[in-house]
Amino acid sequence: MEKRMKIAALAGGVGGAKLAYGLSKTLSNGQLSIIVNTGDDFELFGLYISPDVDTVCYTLAGLANPLTGWGQVDETWEVFQALSRIGGPNWFRLGDHDLALHMERTRLLHSGLSLTEVTQELCIRMGIKDHVYPMTDQPVRTIVNTVDKRKLQFQEYFVKEQCIPEVTGFEFSGIEEAKPGFYVIKTLTEADLIIICPSNPWVSIDPILKLSGIVEIIKKKIVVAVSPIIGGKTIKGPAAKMFLELGIEPGCFEVANHYKDFLKGFVLDSQDQEEASRVSDLGIIPFVTQTVMRSMDDRIRLANEVLEFGMNLFRKGI
Ligand code: FO1
Numbered sequence: 001m002e003k004r005m006k007i008a009a010l011a012g013g014v015g016g017a018k019l020a021y022g023l024s025k026t027l028s029n030g031q032l033s034i035i036v037n038t039g040d041d042f043e044l045f046g047l048y049i050s051p052d053v054d055t056v057c058y059t060l061a062g063l064a065n066p067l068t069g070w071g072q073v074d075e076t077w078e079v080f081q082a083l084s085r086i087g088g089p090n091w092f093r094l095g096d097h098d099l100a101l102h103m104e105r106t107r108l109l110h111s112g113l114s115l116t117e118v119t120q121e122l123c124i125r126m127g128i129k130d131h132v133y134p135m136t137d138q139p140v141r142t143i144v145n146t147v148d149k150r151k152l153q154f155q156e157y158f159v160k161e162q163c164i165p166e167v168t169g170f171e172f173s174g175i176e177e178a179k180p181g182f183y184v185i186k187t188l189t190e191a192d193l194i195i196i197c198p199s200n201p202w203v204s205i206d207p208i209l210k211l212s213g214i215v216e217i218i219k220k221k222i223v224v225a226v227s228p229i230i231g232g233k234t235i236k237g238p239a240a241k242m243f244l245e246l247g248i249e250p251g252c253f254e255v256a257n258h259y260k261d262f263l264k265g266f267v268l269d270s271q272d273q274e275e276a277s278r279v280s281d282l283g284i285i286p287f288v289t290q291t292v293m294r295s296m297d298d299r300i301r302l303a304n305e306v307l308e309f310g311m312n313l314f315r316k317g318i
Pocket of ligand 1: 012013014040050051052054055070071091092093094098155158159
């Protein structure tokens with residue numbers, strides 16, 4: 001990969017972070033910028049928590065808990081246990097080390113820095129060589145509408161209610177007023193290749209795409225997406241269940257279809273290779289490979305393949 005090529009990745013939580021890690025290991029300093037969903041952000045105990053940004057940063061810094069994918073490795077739980085003993089809210093598990101990060105982020109935000117500036121500062125402190133940009137500095141909150149007519153904050157749906165309620169749709173509160181971050185626009189405008197990581201299209205990538213001006217920029221670019229759905233299922237998270245509840249066939253084809261207005265290339269798993277011709281029929285070039293990332297080597301191999309595929313489209317001027 002030529003060192004002057006600029007790569008932008010759009011990511012949500014665990015699946016996105018794994019591919020971002022592979023890209024980070026493959027690309028040189030400063031080549032990779034990762035734009036991360038903040039629709040899952042919320043406040044607890046007065047602390048600002050940004051789960052997807054943290055999952056991406058911990059993963060890039062080699063600090064992620066390998067069992068959960070979120071939170072920190074070798075975590076301790078003194079505060080969480082003490083909180084549980086005194087009857088405090090314990091549905092969202094915050095480890096001691098993770099808590100320290102939320103405290104420091106909140107302190108920096110209160111000192112007047114933007115979420116982008118705070119994230120840059122924390123990345124430097126964690127030794128991350130790539131650029132990580134929250135999608136916006138303004139509050140956008142993903143709301144999950146359920147069949148029993150409730151409107152759940154994303155973490156209430158995902159963690160407190162363990163994705164059990166049947167969904168009827170999503171809202172992104174604040175999306176009309178929010179502006180994409182300055183570096184988000186700059187990164188996408190200057191990118192030679194944009195990679196949509198294998199994250200949930202509805203709740204991880206759509207909030208980024210629905211910010212004003214984003215789709216207009218990426219329509220002019222080479223955009224390649226990696227399917228988060230393999231054999232009709234998701235490796236982690238509720239994407240396949242959401243597809244079913246929304247009346248959409250939970251398969252990789254529908255992921256490509258969801259992005260069809262701007263997608264040039266689509267990476268799908270070998271298990272789904274019979275879907276490749278349907279993807280081609282959408283005018284999107286398919287690339288079939290093993291997309292499950294069980295090991296660190298898998299992340300790097302997939303990242304290399306996706307970059308090669310994307311750069312070939314770039315060279316052909318597609
Ligand atoms: N996910 C859970 O399923 N249970 C938790 O208790 C939990 C705590 C948590 C703490 C910090 C953090 O950054 C993430 C955490 N997550 C937890 C994951 C998080 O809810 C999801 O990664 C996303 O928001 C979906 O991408």
